[in-house]
Amino acid sequence: MRGIITFALRQPILVVFLTFLVGIAGVVAYFYTPIEAYPDVTSTRARVIVQWPGRSAEEVEKFIVLPLTQAFSNIPRKRSIRSISLFGLGVVSVLFDDDVDDFFAQQNVASRLSGVDLPAGASAYLEPPYGATGEIFRYVLKGARPIRDLTALQNWVVRRHLLQVPGVADVVTFGGEEKVYEVQLNPILLDAYDLTTLDVVEALSRANINVGGDVIEQGDQAYVVRGVGLLEKIEDIENVLITLRGNVPIYVKSVGKVVVSAKPRLGTCGLNEADDVVQGIVLMRRGEDPSTVIPLVKQKIVELNTRFLPPGVQVVPFLDRTELVNTTVKTVLH
Structure with missing residues (x-):
């Protein structure tokens, strides 16, 4: 301690300069460090969803889940494998160590998935990397058109444009009818x-x-x-x-x-007085900042309403996490 004090007294200009640099670094960190109101603390995960229509849970377990589990069993830095077998549906989740990034997990699972010979009629889907707090935006598609047309616009126009927004992992459709x-x-x-x-x-x-x-x-x-x-x-x-x-x-x-x-409907989606609507849920990629992603989503929705959607059809947001995030951050900072 005496040596540090002696050095500071002998080199005052250097000490003042270093103090100035530390102050500048603190100011930059204060303004540019991203703040996550609801951080995702879940483990890195890669999930494979396989649909095999008309097949029992036992068949899905035997011909889908077990071959996938065996193929994923020797992935490096894997911690555990969990699976669910339902009627016509199989879900296999691979959990990794905490310090594994999503790109490593997705790449390894995708490479092993391509080598699995699935039965005829089965389709596999690798879920995008998003966590439990990834839901940031919800909207409905409104217009004086049949519900089938609105569903087609959601799947072929709105969803494709929103997936182009940086930071968006997926856009999930609820409700509607598929023509x-x-x-x-x-x-x-x-x-x-x-x-x-x-x-x-x-x-x-x-x-x-x-x-x-x-x-x-x-x-x-x-x-x-x-x-x-x-x-x-x-x-x-x-x-x-x-x-x-x-x-x-x-x-x-x-x-x-x-x-x-x-196609046969398994349910309907309603909002307020409307009994049958087409709803979209925007999911954010893990590690992204919602304060950056949400404004880009809003900008894309304005572009959709003005340029791409037919007259009379509009994307109407009804749930936005911006106010919740801002209120939480304000509470923490004050």
Whole structure:
């Protein structure tokens, strides 16, 4: 201690200069250090969600969860593996050590997931890295349009633009109806033409594709040949050829009718007086600052309402974490 005091007395200019530098560093840290009102203290995690429609929990456990668990068992710096098997759904969560970053966890799980041979009809999804406090914004899509159209706008326009905002991990959709084209077959007509439902399904599968061709060269020019066969409207589906009976074509419209319908709904979402709305939940990536991400989300919503959404359709926010974060930070600082 005496040596430090002696050095400070002999070098006053150096001591004043160092004190000045420390003061500047403190001021910079005060204004630029990010403040998280609700820090995420959960462990680093990578979660894989697999959907296998129509399968029992036992089948999901045997053919989905166990192979994934075995593939993830030797990931480096893994702490534990947890899983849930439900009807048509399997969830496998890999927990890592506290000092492992999300990029390392996501990369290792994704590389092992690509090497697992899942059964036909099963689709796997690697959940983005967000924590328990990642929900920062909620909104509804309002407009004088059918609920199916609003759902399509949410999934194909709004969600895609919000995912481009820096710091956003995912945008989850609640409520709405997903539009589908439904073929209602007449069993009497099927029996009359000696056809089965499988024949119709195979015919629709063969018709709903684009086929690549070759190139035709004429002089200095080349023309690309391709077959366009994707079904776009009801008439296209009705005119799909199933088979021939005595040189007479049998179309889909010969054995049934095509209507616009929706997938079976497992529930509805309501807000205040509205019983059926399309809601979106914006989730923030782990480690991001909500005071920075939320203003960018609001800016993107203004852009959506003014440039991309059709007239009469608006994104209307109803839950914003900005006020809660500001109030919490103010309380802590004072």
